[in-house]
Amino acid sequence: MARPFPLLALAIALPALAACGSSENTRANNMSDYGDDSRRARAQQIGNQLQSSGIVLFGTDRSRQAQDAAAGPGLAVNAYLWRATLDTLSFMPLASADPFGGVIITDWYSPASTPDERFKATAYVLGRQLRSDGIRITVFRQVRRGGQWLDAAVSNATGSELEDKVLARARELRSQSAAR
Amino acid sequence: MRKILLGTTAVVGAALLGAGTASAQQAPTVRIGGYFNFFTGYTQQTSANANNVPMVTSPGDNGTGSNGTSTVQNGSVRTNKWDMRSDAEVHVFVDGKTANGISYGAVIELEVDASEGQLLNSRRNTSAKTGVSTDEMYGFIATPLLGQIRYGDEDGVLGGLMNTGVVTNFGTGGVYGEWQNFVIRSGPRTTTSPGDLGDATKVIYLSPQFFGFDFGASFAPNQGQGSGNGCIQNIPTYTCDRAITWTGATANGVNHDNYTSRRNEYQVAGRWRGTLGGIGLAVSGGYIGSGAPQDINTTGTVITRGLNGLGVAYGGIQATAYGFTLGANYQHGDGNFFWQPTVRGSRAMDQWMIGASYTIGPVTFGGNFVTGTYAGNQGNTVNTTTGAFVTNNNTAQARQQRRYGMSFGGNYRLAPGLDIVAEYTNYRIRERGVDLDGIANNGVQDRLRADVFILGTRLAF
Numbered sequence: 001m002a003r004p005f006p007l008l009a010l011a012i013a014l015p016a017l018a019a020c021g022s023s024e025n026t027r028a029n030n031m032s033d034y035g036d037d038s039r040r041a042r043a044q045q046i047g048n049q050l051q052s053s054g055i056v057l058f059g060t061d062r063s064r065q066a067q068d069a070a071a072g073p074g075l076a077v078n079a080y081l082w083r084a085t086l087d088t089l090s091f092m093p094l095a096s097a098d099p100f101g102g103v104i105i106t107d108w109y110s111p112a113s114t115p116d117e118r119f120k121a122t123a124y125v126l127g128r129q130l131r132s133d134g135i136r137i138t139v140f141r142q143v144r145r146g147g148q149w150l151d152a153a154v155s156n157a158t159g160s161e162l163e164d165k166v167l168a169r170a171r172e173l174r175s176q177s178a179a180r
Numbered sequence: 181m182r183k184i185l186l187g188t189t190a191v192v193g194a195a196l197l198g199a200g201t202a203s204a205q206q207a208p209t210v211r212i213g214g215y216f217n218f219f220t221g222y223t224q225q226t227s228a229n230a231n232n233v234p235m236v237t238s239p240g241d242n243g244t245g246s247n248g249t250s251t252v253q254n255g256s257v258r259t260n261k262w263d264m265r266s267d268a269e270v271h272v273f274v275d276g277k278t279a280n281g282i283s284y285g286a287v288i289e290l291e292v293d294a295s296e297g298q299l300l301n302s303r304r305n306t307s308a309k310t311g312v313s314t315d316e317m318y319g320f321i322a323t324p325l326l327g328q329i330r331y332g333d334e335d336g337v338l339g340g341l342m343n344t345g346v347v348t349n350f351g352t353g354g355v356y357g358e359w360q361n362f363v364i365r366s367g368p369r370t371t372t373s374p375g376d377l378g379d380a381t382k383v384i385y386l387s388p389q390f391f392g393f394d395f396g397a398s399f400a401p402n403q404g405q406g407s408g409n410g411c412i413q414n415i416p417t418y419t420c421d422r423a424i425t426w427t428g429a430t431a432n433g434v435n436h437d438n439y440t441s442r443r444n445e446y447q448v449a450g451r452w453r454g455t456l457g458g459i460g461l462a463v464s465g466g467y468i469g470s471g472a473p474q475d476i477n478t479t480g481t482v483i484t485r486g487l488n489g490l491g492v493a494y495g496g497i498q499a500t501a502y503g504f505t506l507g508a509n510y511q512h513g514d515g516n517f518f519w520q521p522t523v524r525g526s527r528a529m530d531q532w533m534i535g536a537s538y539t540i541g542p543v544t545f546g547g548n549f550v551t552g553t554y555a556g557n558q559g560n561t562v563n564t565t566t567g568a569f570v571t572n573n574n575t576a577q578a579r580q581q582r583r584y585g586m587s588f589g590g591n592y593r594l595a596p597g598l599d600i601v602a603e604y605t606n607y608r609i610r611e612r613g614v615d616l617d618g619i620a621n622n623g624v625q626d627r628l629r630a631d632v633f634i635l636g637t638r639l640a641f
Contacts, residue, residue, distance in 0.1 A: 026324075026325065026388050026389065026390040027324065027388060027389050027390075028322065028323070028324035028325075028327075028328075028388050028389075029327075029328070029386065029388060029389050029394060033389070033394075034341040034342065034386065035335070035340045035341050035342065035343055035346075035374070036335075036340065037335055037339075037340040037373070037374065037375025038269065038271070038289060038315065038316070039215055039217065039267070039269065039352070039353075039358075039638075039640075040213060040214055040215040040269060040271060040640050042348060042349070042352070042353050042357075053211060053213075053273075054211035054212055054213030054271070054273055054641070055211060055212050055213070055641065056209055056210070056211050057210045057211065057212055058208075058209060058210040059207055059208060059209030059210060
């Protein structure tokens with residue numbers, strides 16, 4: 001004879017137990033993480049190919065947005081971080097940008113107010129995920145003394161502040177995309 | 181600082197805090213998917229012909245003529261081996277996300293094989309076999325941290341959602357595939373696959389994944405699904421979803437897969453998925469239990485417990501690497517084939533299954549094998565007049581049914597979703613001393629066999 005009451009207690013306890021895991025080691029399952037006995041699902045298992053998400057009748061095709069976001073066409077790194085880095089460093093002349101390696105290198109830039117001081121930045125977008133540690137920026141500084149450019153110290157916070165600006169811009173881009 | 185910046189961007193994380201993320205709300209999308217398949221099949225089976233047995237011989241009725249008289253009379257039938265089959269389903273998916281990050285939606289699957297049989301020129305109370313009905317239909321609510329709740333007509337956590345070791349990703353699914361649609365039911369059919377547990381209306385909880393582990397539980401009050409109460413008359417009948425006791429429950433509950441023969445069905449399952457040395461591994465285990473209806477004599481004065489509740493433990497393991505998939509599963513407990521309850525005094529079910537597949541480029545091929553021992557047509561009954569439990573003392577009967585199924589198949593993927601499929605299946609049933617085909621006057625057929633070869637195409641979208 002089935003006794004549903006212990007089961008009820010279990011049903012209440014399970015979500016609580018699940019919530020106890022640390023968020024870093026906990027992730028949501030996708031619908032595709034579960035078995036499906038329909039013949040459609042079985043057909044899509046063949047060859048371990050990506051499942052079709054069907055044809056969108058109403059609403060926005062977010063699966064395509066997600067693909068674009070993870071790595072847009074021609075990008076091997078997170079598109080939000082990539083575009084945010086370009087936007088943030090756009091006040092400096094660009095020397096090179098490698099979307100496959102995720103490297104952006106600027107040329108030397110002298111602010112108009114301090115012509116004897118110039119800056120150069122190197123940015124690395126480190127992966128496909130939109131993570132706070134997915135961007136690293138190094139800033140170089142030189143000062144002119146006696147007609148020669150000499151290396152000078154840069155505050156440790158400078159690169160970090162630029163990274164925060166990139167992350168804020170990435171957040172902005174992500175939010176705009178979600179609202180579409 | 182950085183965590184805050186992105187944390188407030190993350191849709192669900194911000195949702196739990198409850199403010200400032202209105203832009204993350206997503207209007208529901210409606211998607212449509214499904215499949216169409218076409219197969220031609222060559223079937224060799226025992227009991228494909230019938231001689232001088234009661235049957236409906238007049239096209240256009242279901243055994244009762246227009247004036248209410250029975251049209252069932254003795255007759256004979258011969259069948260051939262070739263046939264063609266087409267089938268389709270249309271699935272509707274609705275997905276949305278609230279401003280506070282809760283995902284929600286519904287899945288509605290429409291199938292076009294509502295009935296196995298058909299009556300040509302049918303009268304008003306019959307239907308064609310291509311009628312549209314629902315397969316699964318359920319709603320869901322999910323958050324990344326708390327997991328997902330599904331509610332509606334859906335598989336349970338061990339009825340397909342979290343099982344591992346069921347290798348069916350070749351052909352049409354091997355022993356759990358399309359071959360059954362080509363076999364006349366007097367031959368061997370059906371296996372105790374996870375999906376055969378049915379889509380009884382239920383509530384399901386599915387946990388998030390942490391350290392590769394996740395778990396789930398489901399509960400269904402009975403075996404009914406969909407709308408309506410299931411009663412086929414204006415009075416309570418044994419088909420009512422809420423029926424818990426009826427005359428003949430013991431005799432019919434073990435053999436018919438659509439009787440309301442499970443009560444308070446619960447399933448619990450746990451699973452681990454991960455990678456070891458480049459090999460993808462998945463292990464799962466769990467238990468399905470239920471109560472069973474009781475028998476009541478015809479005058480309603482004596483209630484007798486003739487059936488055991490369902491109580492089956494399941495374990496499965498699966499490994500995937502370099503295009504290979506290997507899997508095995510085992511289940512043991514009180515349960516008959518068709519996942520029906522057993523009569524008191526019956527043996528427990530033991531079933532195991534192994535399977536393997538290999539994918540190289542557009543080609544996938546594989547095979548699977550299932551075997552088991554079951555109570556079968558055990559023979560203990562309840563006397564419907566007195567309500568007494570009657571033990572079958574026929575020593576000529578084995579009290580054990582053995583089933584064997586093996587299948588090999590392959591697919592060639594012409595385009596995404598479009599396959600050419602070929603598959604061969606052999607299935608056998610043995611139960612000494614029991615006439616398994618239900619054709620009384622052709623002797624005791626206690627060994628049934630079917631061989632089915634199918635070739636066709638399938639489009640999933």
